[in-house]
Amino acid sequence: METIIIIAVVAVFLMWRFKPTKGIQNISTGQLKQIINDKDKVFVDVRTKGEFKSRNIPQFKNIPLGSDLSKLPKDKEIIVICQSGMRSSQACKQLTKLGFTKVTNVRGGMSAY
Template structure:
């Protein structure tokens, strides 16, 4: 019985570590760094929050593509340009950049702390 508890605990820890560790090959930037990035015309800015969250407060350069619609909407993004992704806290955007990597996007960036860190 004790060994099963250890295995379950190890699986939970592994799941949590994989959830929070940044994806390999994904650039992580702060909101301070984002302010300089916003000036670039060669980048695509995607906000993966819900339309209601986006409507409440957003950065004007960002296009709203909710996380649950990202896979279907990714065809409207260029794989040639960098995609910078934001959400409320950084969790959904981290999931979004993982999804974009799987879809063949090689130049993806996650905004750490999301809109919570934006000032």
Template sequence: MEYVIYILYALVIFLVVKRFMSVKGIKNISTAELKTELQDKNKQFVDVRTPVEFQRNKIKEFKNIPLHTIAKSATDQLARDKEVVVICQSGMRSQKAAKVLKKLGFTNVTNVKGGMSAWVKHDTKIKK
């Protein structure tokens, strides 16, 4: 019985660690790095928050494609051969969106760590 408990603990720890590890092929950048990336016109910037969240505060270079529509909308609105930089409020939804984009065949996907929460702390270039 004691072994079962250890196995369950190990499984829980593995699942928690796996949840927060980056996915192969998805780059993670800080908000400081994002500031430089915004100058690159060859990149596509996607905010996966809800439309209400997006309207409250946004970075002007980003277009809003909510997470719940990314699988349907991405192929119509984004070019697969260009890098896609995704952001959300905290970095969790954008990580999910990045995984979806990889599955759809987007080869160059970047997630912004900390999302808009980190951006607000780092910069004031927010359009309201």
């Protein structure tokens, strides 16, 4: 019985932990390829300068995680990418806390691109 309770608690925690944050959309790299040339969107790569320099998508501007994201335009959708999707997810959460309403994370990041 204790084992079932522990498994249930762990399952609930994991569902809560990985639940999408309100206001943040997620897209696949395939979906990204369809919108990559949309001038009404701002593309941000939050990897380090070294990671960005070694391989990048030209439409993306490199703003490493921890930098000031508040200067981005709030009237455009912000598409965020990193290496695997974890740092970009953190950046998306920061953007929503700053009042951005159109924020999108690229699932899988550059590893999936």
